[in-house]
Amino acid sequence: MTVPRSEYLSSAWADGIFANRVLFITGGAGTIGSAQTRAFVHLGGDACIIGRNVEKTEAAAKEIAKVRQGARVIGIGGVDVRSFDKLKAAADRCVKELGGIDFVVAGAAGNFIAPIAGLSPNAFKTVIEIDTIGTFNTIKATIDHLVASASRNPNPSPSGRTGGRMISVSATFHYTGMPLQSHVSAAKAAIDSLMGSVALEYGPFGVTANTIAPGAIAGTEGMERLASKEMDHAQHTKGVPSGRWGTVRDIADATVFLFSDAGNYLNGTNVIVDGAAWRRHGSL
Ligand code: HXC
Helix, strand or coil: CCCCHHHCCCCCCCCCCCCCCEEEEECCCCHHHHHHHHHHHHCCCEEEEECCCHHHHHHHHHHHHCCCCCCCEEEECCCCCCCHHHHHHHHHHHHHHHCCCCEEEECCCCCCCCCHHHCCHHHHHHHHHHHHHHHHHHHHHHHHHHHHHHHHCCCCCCCCCCCCEEEEECCCHHHCCCCCCHHHHHHHHHHHHHHHHHHHHHHHHCCEEEEEEECCECCCHHHHHHHHHHCCHHHHHHHCCCCCCECHHHHHHHHHHHHCHHHCCCCCCEEEECCCHHHHHCCC
8 A cells, every 4th residue: 555645754845856866774664764765765766775674674665665656775684783794785785786875864773661670781782782883883884975975966055956964863862861761862872972973074075964853753663662661642642742742754854854955054963853842851
């Protein structure tokens, strides 16, 4: 069944803005990642989706390719972001098959609900390895390609065409700390810091590096786990200043904005997409 555009992309964006551009996305078969990829591909781009599970990753790529006739979407499964070598091989394959990497989303993440007392040292380390080190590995495997794309696509963009941009998916937990999420909170704090460093080191080469911090996004694995244990949905929704949970489209639209010509001067910043929830609750 075709996913209607209204579920993953605002009508504000013009078709074709990402034509002949390539997105490399880790976690691209996940709920948020597939909406980000679908939006990018809808607007003219091609994509490489990186995932751990081979079947899930290949199936997501096939499904997303249906969004636009002629779209090239490759699913590269069997890649754990904890392995730099596998990520590097995936980036090389993406360049070989699609001609380059113009945009990167580091979206792969690991999460579970656990109090500090219930976290073994290995449990804490596992999330740091997937989220933080996985993001570092993604940066390292793709940064030369982003620099090359930025040099082909000067920022600001006289042509309106962009390239050389990276987004990491973060969170708002670490602004205050978060019970049952100490591991994720610490991992995401490090990701924000890493992306700031990328912005400072690679801004002079025309690359931009930002994070998107989603609030409570309906239908995601993370929220299903958190919400079922910790929250009453209706009560929580009432507490979000914008009056609703977020949608995957909210995150996809923020992604398109940061990657588009409208996002030229956003660099080294966190785009919080949470309906102002963290200002009221400290987090979700
Ligand atoms: C306590 C746990 C645990 C739990 C695992 N561990 N689950 N500890 N409570 N619920 C411990 C294990 O016992 C082990 O420690 C260590 O963590 C590693 O577990 P493994 O299963 O060996 O790791 P691995 O197979 O690599 O799996 C990683 C994973 C898993 C993170 C544990 O859940 C995973 O692969 N998740 C990927 C998908 C995912 O989480 N998506 C949601 C992302 S949402 P010991 O000491 O026993 O060896 C997200 C957004 C956050 O991140 C924001 C939400 C709003």
